[in-house]
Amino acid sequence: MALPAVPDAAIVLGADAADWRAAVELAGAALTASGATTADYAHEMIRMIEEHGPYVVIAPGLALAHARPGPAVLHDGLAIVTLATPVPFGNAHNDPVRVVLGLAVAxxxxxxxxxxxxxxxxNDSDAISRLAAAASADGVREILGAIA
Amino acid sequence: MKIVAICGAGVGTSGILKVNAERVLLRLGLSATVVATDLESLHAEADDAQIILTSPEFVEAIGRTSADVIVVENYFDTQELSAKLDAALG
Known part of the structure; x- marks a missing residue:
């Protein structure tokens, strides 16, 4: 099985986020704009981090924001947000975050x-810095091996 | 042998740990069942587990267990995972 389609609406490049909540909200808004989730899903992703801490920062510079399957997920989706200025999530090993993936699983x-x-x-250790530097939605899809 | 990967949701991050642990075990020539689950289901799944894979954030919540708790910092660094699994199992 391939990654879900990643339409332009699911990709936000060079965004400004004041803090980790704003960064996760951007990923949630992109998932909603692409039709994968309702607007509630952003709050669910934020709640997972409030409840359990910044464990979603699973590699240097990368947050995999997600919540559980549920009514807020309309279909599988993946959103990519790159940040103009890296944002700390409070993770001891992998801060600051340059790329936020928003993952919705139906x-x-x-x-x-x-x-x-x-x-x-x-697992290719260059992928995060290549995504952080991507200049276009097509460039992001090429790195991910995803279709629009 | 059973390995349990833990995260907050039971999907997503713990799934990545499971997938990469299975790849590493294959390379190490070791055989184990790897289950991805959330913190709430941990005690149902971990009773017979030898290893729990997780992030630093969950160590305190996992609490006392007879399993070895392996803390993973970079989920995509299969060399880190390989060294830690090899040290625990070797």
Whole structure:
């Protein structure tokens, strides 16, 4: 299984975010604009971090924001937000964050094939800096191996 | 052998740990079942687990367990994961 389609609406490049909440909200807004989630999903992603801490910063410079499958998820979706100025999430090892991925999973049953594709992209240690430097939506899709 | 990967949602980050742990185990020539789950389901899943893989943020919440808790800093650094799994299992 490939990554979900990543339309232009799911990609925000060089955004300004005052703090980690604003950065996650941008990823939520992009998921909503692409039709993958309702507007509530951004709040669910923020709540996961408020509840459990900044564990979503899973690699240097990269946050994988996500929440559970539920009514706010309309279909699988992936949003990419690159930040003009890196933002600290409070993670001891991987701050500051340059790239926020917003992940929406419609059902727990197939999420592993989806995250396996994400691992395929990011197990290449250059992928995060290449994404952070991407100048166009097509450039982002090329790095991800995703379609529009 | 059973390994449990823990995150807040049980999808997403713990899934990445599971996928990459399976790849590393294959390379190390080790065989194990790797389950991805959330903190709430941990005690149902971890009773018979030898290893728990997780982020630093969850160590305190996991609490006392007979399993080895392996803390992963970079989920996409399979060399880090390989060294830590090899040290725990070797």
């Amino acid at each position: 059902s727990p049953d197939h999420h592993l094939s989806l995250v396996a594709e994400i691992a395929n992209v990011f």
